[in-house]
Amino acid sequence: MIDHWPWWLGGLALAGVALTHWFLLGRQMAVSGRFTAIVNRWRFGAPDPSAQALQNASQAELLAAIQAATRAEFGGADESLAPNAPASEPAAPRLPQESPRSPQRPRTLTEHWVFLGSLVLGGCVSALSAGSLELSLVPTGELFQKLFAGTPWGGALILLAGGVLVGAGTRMASGCTSGHGLCGVSRLQPGSLLATVAFFGAAVVTAFLLRGLS
Amino acid sequence: MSTWLRTGLMGTGLGFALSRIGFSSWDEVHRMFTFASLRMLLAFVVGVGVLTLAWPLVRHFSRATPRWSPRPIHRGTLAGGLIFGVGWALSGACPSIALVQLGEGQAAALFTLSGIFVGNWLYSWAHERYFRWSAGSCIDD
Numbered sequence: 001m002i003d004h005w006p007w008w009l010g011g012l013a014l015a016g017v018a019l020t021h022w023f024l025l026g027r028q029m030a031v032s033g034r035f036t037a038i039v040n041r042w043r044f045g046a047p048d049p050s051a052q053a054l055q056n057a058s059q060a061e062l063l064a065a066i067q068a069a070t071r072a073e074f075g076g077a078d079e080s081l082a083p084n085a086p087a088s089e090p091a092a093p094r095l096p097q098e099s100p101r102s103p104q105r106p107r108t109l110t111e112h113w114v115f116l117g118s119l120v121l122g123g124c125v126s127a128l129s130a131g132s133l134e135l136s137l138v139p140t141g142e143l144f145q146k147l148f149a150g151t152p153w154g155g156a157l158i159l160l161a162g163g164v165l166v167g168a169g170t171r172m173a174s175g176c177t178s179g180h181g182l183c184g185v186s187r188l189q190p191g192s193l194l195a196t197v198a199f200f201g202a203a204v205v206t207a208f209l210l211r212g213l214s
Numbered sequence: 215m216s217t218w219l220r221t222g223l224m225g226t227g228l229g230f231a232l233s234r235i236g237f238s239s240w241d242e243v244h245r246m247f248t249f250a251s252l253r254m255l256l257a258f259v260v261g262v263g264v265l266t267l268a269w270p271l272v273r274h275f276s277r278a279t280p281r282w283s284p285r286p287i288h289r290g291t292l293a294g295g296l297i298f299g300v301g302w303a304l305s306g307a308c309p310s311i312a313l314v315q316l317g318e319g320q321a322a323a324l325f326t327l328s329g330i331f332v333g334n335w336l337y338s339w340a341h342e343r344y345f346r347w348s349a350g351s352c353i354d355d
Binding site (some may be wrong): 002114139172195197 | 256262293312327
């Protein structure tokens, strides 16, 4: 059994992790966004680097690129518009300098997997240091077992179905407990406040319904 | 420090904290949802409270104004939140928790984790096929 932290320590830890995430990675912590990024890569393949560059380019760079492309396409009929630009070399928007603090730096697929993998590591370190690391093939939890041990596959299908709802719902609401609940609510973002009230409310109702079943 | 190292440190720290707070225990999460124990709820409220006070300070003392993506209400916010809430109560896991549970040796969390990927995929397909409203430009925060 892992001994759980008292409420004040848990609260400080949550805030500390969210703040450290901002300082170390230059973004607000949002875990479901990483799932979305991974799924998007599966569905759509690697992002087009020129599209990324477009998103990050300044207006002047965009204008220059459009002018160059126009000349390349139409052969620079009116050279007086831009006499110095070579017609044969359409200028691509320059990729910005890579900086960890820049929120514009696109994250690689590997970074998302590293984060998800290190969550596994974090859980493992916690269980190891509490001396409670043991492999359990069946879903754990007394109440869970009481409710679902008799269902097909001993509750595994409940976990799968619940997971599907979690994945679909967080993507539909554009965030989960970390991005909306912790970081969004503390920045008083309207979407986060509504989503958090909605998911917590729905979870409370579901939990009471389940308890009524037992 | 390389980006990977920083990312790995963050994930490990978050996973450890979530595990020690009790978010990775199905029973403990349900004690929160049924208000049988207020400990985790209070932890969450304290976390949000500290951050509410901290962000303005961070903004004030940052050299460049931080660009935090806005999180507006859109047509999927309410329904998505409700769906997520039902799923959280059923599986006992929000997205990061399935991974933390795996690390603790709860192998059944593989079902939850697969479900999260499948659900995310299904919604992105359904969104393109049927819904198509704008969810804001900053899903990837």
